[in-house]
Amino acid sequence: MFNAVAGPLGVKLMDRDKLLDFFEKLDRSVFVDNGYKELARLDRPLPIGYGQTISQPSLVMEMTWLLDPGKDSKVLEIGTGSGYQTALLAEFSDAVYTVERIPEFSEKARERLDRLGYGNITYIVGDGSEGCVEHAPYDRIMVTAAAEKTPPELLAQLKAGGRMVIPVGLPGLQELLIITKDPDGRIRSEAYCRVAFVEMKGKYGWNGNGRRD
DSSP: OOOOOOOTTOSOSSOHHHHHHHHHHSOGGGGOOSTTGGGTTSSSOEEEETTEEEOOHHHHHHHHHHHOOOTTOEEEEEOOTTSHHHHHHHHTSSEEEEEESOHHHHHHHHHHHHHTTOOSEEEEESOGGGOOGGGOOEEEEEEOSBBSSOOHHHHHHEEEEEEEEEEEEETTEEEEEEEEEOTTSOEEEEEEEEEOOOBOOSTTOBOSSSSBO
16 A cells, blocks of 8 residues: 655645545445456456456555545546555545446446446546536546646646546556646646556557557
């Protein structure tokens, strides 16, 4: 398990104990439907189809802690996937707008999260690399796919005083960045740790050779 500090914004909105309690109660096997379901309790990423993965549980929790949503936060999530990260965001936020490029993932995540009782999630199918300007600005932005660089569209949609967590770098190895926007609009970026996420598709992805699409 990682051990995060308060980070650039200083005062934390989240209660670490409450996050840990919910994290331990959330059954990851609910979010895995294939032959890897029996491995869902392991702290490791697992394939979920279409070349995508569900991240290791400890990293999902830590990224939620780093994002630091509050009960009045409007959150944009890029990459719904199985909906596991979405559940943590919905539990600790006012509203979550989650964008997924694969329709089957989006629909399945909706079914799972509806069964868990979450009514504060809006599901969007599309190119998440460009965000969702319709509901902007956002207090928090969570990106669960790696980009070659931070998409300027996401920075523009981040509210002044807001925070974004995003993996940025090359295929196979990225820096997990904590990006904040000061009240005056100035952007600050802090590298937290190295990670390896699946690549973002669309405007800020790669074509398999380390080059942008």
